[in-house]
Amino acid sequence: MRKPIVAGNWKMNKTVAEAIELAAAIKRELGDCKDVDIVLCPPFTAIQAVSETITGSHVDLGAQNMHWEKSGAFTGEISAAMLRELYCHYVILGHSERRQYFGETDAIVNKKVKAALAANLKPIVCIGETLEEREAGRTEEVIETQVRGSLADLTPRDLVECILAYEPVWAIGTGKTATPEQAQEVHAFIRGLLRDIADEAVAQSVRIQYGGSMKPANARELMGQPDIDGGLIGGAALEARSFVEIVRGAI
Ligand code: 13P
Numbered sequence: 001m002r003k004p005i006v007a008g009n010w011k012m013n014k015t016v017a018e019a020i021e022l023a024a025a026i027k028r029e030l031g032d033c034k035d036v037d038i039v040l041c042p043p044f045t046a047i048q049a050v051s052e053t054i055t056g057s058h059v060d061l062g063a064q065n066m067h068w069e070k071s072g073a074f075t076g077e078i079s080a081a082m083l084r085e086l087y088c089h090y091v092i093l094g095h096s097e098r099r100q101y102f103g104e105t106d107a108i109v110n111k112k113v114k115a116a117l118a119a120n121l122k123p124i125v126c127i128g129e130t131l132e133e134r135e136a137g138r139t140e141e142v143i144e145t146q147v148r149g150s151l152a153d154l155t156p157r158d159l160v161e162c163i164l165a166y167e168p169v170w171a172i173g174t175g176k177t178a179t180p181e182q183a184q185e186v187h188a189f190i191r192g193l194l195r196d197i198a199d200e201a202v203a204q205s206v207r208i209q210y211g212g213s214m215k216p217a218n219a220r221e222l223m224g225q226p227d228i229d230g231g232l233i234g235g236a237a238l239e240a241r242s243f244v245e246i247v248r249g250a251i
Contacts, residue, residue, distance in 0.1 A: 106149025
């Protein structure tokens with residue numbers, strides 16, 4: 001069975017002081033939780049402080065992005081080794097906001113996924129269609145291109161280290177959640193793609209999160225779907241109470 005994984009993507013929110021407060025509150029409630037992999041993804045500036053705050057608990061740490069090169073003249077960028085040094089074990093890659101505002105393509109995401117794996121970071125690879133694409137009946141085509149492009153050339157051993165996050169762009173920050181049926185349909189399609197790219201064992205072991213206006217009121221039903229293995233939470237992860245409730249909904 002796949003262990004559920006719930007990650008909080010704090011995006012560009014929380015000062016260091018606020019991040020410590022939120023991480024400490026989550027640790028108090030969930031520090032001993034072994035049934036769900038719990039990952040906090042603060043902004044870069046708060047990673048070290050959150051790392052120290054959650055130390056000794058089962059709550060884990062991730063980043064929201066990284067560069068694919070090891071070091072060098074890449075002003076403003078952060079490498080995988082820099083994240084590992086702060087005890088990050090996960091990194092969100094190819095979030096739709098990175099794709100939309102920073103021009104990230106599947107080819108770029110693929111380079112980042114390979115660099116993350118080489119550094120022993122587990123990539124949380126985001127995919128998802130826009131409203132326009134869904135209404136044009138192109139959801140599966142878009143998802144297939146993103147999955148094949150972002151995961152190109154990975155071995156089965158690499159693939160099982162990856163987490164996928166299906167985040168329909170129209171559901172992010174909008175309050176519009178995909179229905180459990182809509183989400184399950186795409187998750188099953190993604191699992192089918194993994195079967196095609198690799199094999200049944202890989203398809204059965206890769207965890208696929210849902211993201212997009214997930215909150216305590218809808219989390220349990222979404223994560224209760226057979227191919228939904230957790231959540232990638234934005235807005236509701238900025239408050240301990242709602243994040244904790246969502247995590248409890250995964251058990
Ligand atoms: P919201 O939960 O705010 O819709 O954001 C989802 C998301 O983008 C997580 O990566």
